[in-house]
Amino acid sequence: MTNTPQDLGFGVSLIDLQESGEKGRTGAYIVRGESKTALIEVGSSHAAQTILDNIAAMGLQPTDIDYVIVTHIHLDHSGGVGYILPQFPNATVVCHPRAARHLIDPTRLIAGASAVYGEDLERIFGTILPVPEERVLALADGETLDLGGRTLTFYDTPGHARHHCSIHDSGSEGIFTGDTVSIRYVPELTGWDFACLFPSTSPSEFDRDAVFQTVERLQKLHAKRIYHTHFGVTEPATYAFERTLKTVADYDAFSREMFRPGLPWEDLAERIREYIRADLAEHGHHVHDLSGIELDIRLNAQGMLFVLEKEHAKQNQ
Structure with missing residues (x-):
């Protein structure tokens, strides 16, 4: 075994999936109720x-x-569902209503990912298999799962993607936010001696206004902590x-x-690097080496440009 689960308290444990051999990039969570247990996120089939x-x-x-x-x-969240x-x-596999058909038939999902990752797709994410339709449960906004002594409530949270949900857990007073409420970069991944938060604006559905609306909505739940898929816990959630x-x-x-x-x-990726270095310096962290987050910087630049090119094309029809 490559690692051991981290007990976060409140019946929640964090598994470091160590995708591509990288510690602290992607996590899965085990949430234990009195009668049922949930696994939140699975990463790729490699995990x-x-x-x-x-x-x-x-x-x-x-x-x-x-x-x-x-x-x-x-795929770094759900690519391995059909495999595991x-x-x-x-x-039962539980997801956003917009996600269900892509889990059942991942053909379009694979094609879209291939456009981004090209020949590296299988190396990075492994085998992508369909999920039997009878084992998929799509939960709409506000619907719940009862684990016994704790309730998971699902919220439609677009911004990073239109098929994104976040899950409020009554047992921990926390929210599992996927990629919607920033990426938490930890020392295991970056080599820095601090954790920090930056957004994910990757292709192809990033929506600034939807992010703002989602955050405003989640704030009203008065959660105490955020469980990031990438990676770990932010307390207080307000931060x-x-x-x-x-x-x-x-x-x-x-x-x-x-x-x-x-x-x-x-060009935009270089501007993002400049912003990150300046932002960290403002908080007392003088960092030059951004190699641990370079993939995200590139994807964020591509995602922002995708949005702006689309806006430009629409304005000039």
Whole structure:
């Protein structure tokens, strides 16, 4: 076994999926109620054995998993669902209503990911298999799961993607926010001696206004903590909300200032690097090496340009 689960208290445990050998990038969570147990996020199929090993380390059997929940269908969150599901014979896959058909038939999902990752798709995300339709439960906004002594409430939270849900857990007074309320970068990944939050604006459905509306809505739940898929816990939750609002507004502002049709994404990526270094310096962290988050910087630049090119095209029809 490559690692062990981290007990976060409140019946929640964090599994470091160590995708591509990277510690602290992507996590899955085990949430235990009095009668049922949920696994939130699965990563790619490469993470399947890590999940099974960690479940065993917690004294659980695969038959103890009642729900496999994915916040959205980007492959670093849900790519391995169809692959690992046969190991969980009692589990129902729970997702956003917009996500269900893509889990059942991932053809378009794979095609879209191939456009971004090209020949590296299988190397990065492994085998992507369909989920049997009878094992998929799509929960609409406000619907719930009862784990026994704690309730998971699902909220429609677009901004990062239109097929994104966030899950409020009454047992921990926390919210599992996927990629909607920033990425939490930790020392295990970056090599820095601090954690920090920056937004995810990756292709192709990033929506600034939807992010603002989602954060405003989640703030009203008065949660105490945020459980990020990437990676770990932010307390208090108010910090994650405030940080997301500020950095998304900043990314949008400097991207619009720079934009011109045909702008190379590399130019915007360099501007994002400048922003991150300046922002960290403002908080007393003088960092030059951004290699641990370079992939996200590139995707964020591409995502912002996708939005602005689309806006430009619409305005010039």
